[in-house]
Amino acid sequence: MNNSNYIPPKEWVWDKENGGKFSKINRPFSGSIFDKKLPIGKHKLQLYSQGTPNGVKVTILLEELLEIGINEAEYDAWLVEIGKGEQFSSGFVEINPNSKIPALIDYSENKPVNVFESGSILLYLAEKFNQFIPLSTSAKTECMNWLFWQMGSSPYLGGGFGHFYAYAPEKYQYPIDRYTMETKRQLDVIDKYLSKNKFFGKEYSIADIAIWSWYGQLVLGKLYNAAEFLNVKNYTNVLNWAKEINNRPAVQRGKMVNKISGNLNFALRERHSNEDFQK
Template identity: 35%
Template sequence: MIDLYYAPTPNGWKISIMLEECGLPYRVIPVELGRGDQHQPDYLKLNPNGRMPVIVDQAPADGGPPLPVFESGAILIYLAEKTGRFLPAEPRARLDVLQWLMWQMGGLGPMLGQNGHFLLYAPEQIPYAIDRYGREARRLYRVLDGHLEGRDHIAGDYSIADMACFPWIMTHKAQGLTLDDFPNLKRWYALLRARPQLQAGLALGKEERRPMDEQARKIMFGVDQPAYADAQAQQQQ
């Protein structure tokens, strides 16, 4: 059994999609980001970085105690190796998948996160930031669109690279982008969207999504994190 500490966000969806695709039994433990669950002491024991998602494998392959794993890319690799699915064993094919997974982790996710923040959540409009991250978002879309020419999937067969990228591309409207400008990306997106397991992963916790109020905004974006400060103090005692 896998315990999934989860909220319905792009990084959370990566893991819910993978669990559905693998058919692994899992239990969802909701993480209310706007309430600061991710900054509580018990959660920080699982992920010192105070971010979501986290999994805890209650039956790891080594037969040892329950094993927590944080960082969505690391979780995808762990689950792929546990099940022998969606990450090739052949070295060159494996490297291809891992390169694009790292591209998502180091580029697509962080840059789209910043673009979305300054477009939708920042307390004031900062034209420089909006322009900088908007241009970078479009550049990354062009990179993936060009790579997908003549390909159905990002790296050979359907893999964790596709699962990592899809939830972030799904935010294209909020990012102020249209897939009509990226025909190869649009074709890939439609192909993946038709997968029943992917749809099941996206539906997980859908009813928990709610508008962000001012207090949630302060907690999530670091303006006011009393729970986090208290948790850090307890960790240092």
């Protein structure tokens, strides 16, 4: 692919993979490509996911709920390996027609409830258990503002910066410059907010969980190996907030569920107790 000589044709057609880390699973159409039912475990909440930033949002919240003694938040965590295309199974597409992790089924209601989009799952669980979401209208609105901010902003960080900095088949300066600029602008937005506020929405909430999973992990050097490139030490308020959240026991556990790291797969099919996480 010679980038500088590219002239877009009249109509784009999908005639070959475009290279890059996810080229084997990206395609220009939706829907399932193979038949497979999803497994069901013994708990009411069945989570189908992987430990990516969008995935860990949900496991962190579930672990936070369990940490404060909400036993109804027990869940079975099933690994959906996106690199292997498992998000295109008929069973997964039935819950999420968008074929992206995370997805959740709640069997505790009369009719099972399918939930997809990580922000929607966070909101669903927070409202179901009345936890990690502020009660007052003003604080709840602030929490929602930041939750939606994360959902709208992170595609520039992940699909833009992360893709071109870490996953594209070659390094192209134009998109790297563009998305680095935007990522640093976003970090500055939250750094300024955190200079005056301890959390996103007065108290620790689903907005913090959502933002930490992307921007917290980014400044802690856990995403795209980009901490130095982005000079994250400049964002001191984000760093302090990120470290504090990282120290929470539930966050430590939530991060590990369905994590694929190198050749190690910490796929925890069923959450029993803290001992499971020490194996």
